[in-house]
Amino acid sequence: MLFRQLEYLVALARERHFARAAQACRVSQPALSEALRKLEDELGVLLVRRGRAYEGLTPEGERIVRWAQRILADRDALRDEVDALRTGLSGRLRIGSVPTASGAVPLLTGPFCTAHPLAAVELSTDLRADELLRQVRDFEINAGLSYLPEQGTEGVRTVPLYEERYVLLTGPADGLAGQPHATWTEASRLPLCLLHPGMQGRRVLDGVFAGLGLAPAPRVETDSVGSLFAHVRTGHWASVVPYAWLHVFGVPPGMRAVPLVEPVHSTPIGLVTAAREPGSVMARALREVARRTDLAGVLGALPKA
Known part of the structure; x- marks a missing residue:
């Protein structure tokens, strides 16, 4: 019963709505509310602010929900560990990724599934870095592919995977398309389609431009890397995309991928997992795959058009 009560509390903290939390837990709203009241009685503290609707957790509730997340994670890790000892690794590996790194995820999930045929993988590939x-x-997830944080790594461990480098993606009619490389200054003068400014991948590009004293104003902004390719395909726009995505789409017909120089900029991408011991057996297995997989070598060469 305690685990169920903790699951309800975590769901309520995540959904911030009684009905949605109940739906996520596949119980009725009265059952969820009653279970949380019993948990409050057992602990002797008020966890949830209640009015006509959900008004948030109390300070005590915020503290308890952190413990609940850890307890439930350890329970799931124990179950996975026992299953792995008995029949081999099974269960579900939950991976998240920032959009610009999602093209590299299959390079890990492929060998992971080969090594652990009883395991399944669940992906979320549109997460922002924070x-x-x-x-x-x-x-909430076992691991993520993201930009390696320069700070704020408390509670997580990282495995470097590769350096994200950048190309100018443009149409063949553009004067830069036939050059062996293009500068960031030249790219800034083109009608650009770029990622949304709230995304880490866009902030990296803005930082490079700003370091050169440039402030390009993209005509189109999107939250999808695939949408960047689709817009360039029309012939109206150019874009700056990571090398790694050329290994997903190649260099599509009617486009050119020109390496960007002055500067040649790169940003580290890595695997991020929770820094707990013994931690999730799923996360440990994926870290082992990541250490054995040469993503830098695979993603380092620019495919030909």
């Missing part, structure tokens, strides 16, 4: 870190720390 949300990915939160989900790893809150044990």
Whole structure:
């Protein structure tokens, strides 16, 4: 019963709505509310602010929900560990990724599934970097592919995977398309389609441009890497995309991928997992796959058009 009560509390903290939390837990709203009241009685503290609707957790509730997340994560890790000892690794590996790194995920999930044929994988590939870190720390996902944080790594461990480098993606009619490389200054003068400014991948590009004293104003902004390719395909726009995505789409017909120089910029991408011992057996297995897989070698060469 305690585990169920803790699951309800974590769901309510995540959904911030009684009905949605009940739906996520597949119980009725009165059953969820009653279970949480019993938990409050057992602990002797008020956990939830109640009015006509959910008004948030109390300070005590915020503290308890952190413990609940850890307890439930350890329970799940114990179950996975026992299953792995008995029949081999099974269960579900939950992976998150920032959009710009999602093209590299199959290079890990492929060998992971080969090594552990009884395991399944669940992917979320449109997470922002800060949300990915939160989900790893809150044990909502086992691991994530993201930009390696320069700071704020408390509670997580990282495995470097590769350096994200950048190309100018443009149409063949553009004057830069036939050059062996293009500068960031030249790219800034083109009608650009870029990622949304709230995304880490866009902030990296803005930082490079700003370091050169440039402030390009993209005509189109999107939250999808695939949408960048689709817009360039029309012939109206150019874009700056990671090398890694050329290994997903190649260099599509009617486009050119020109390496960007002055500067040649790169940003480290890595695997992020919770820093708990013994931690999730799923996360440990994926880290082992990551250490054996040469993503830098695979993603380092620019495919030909």
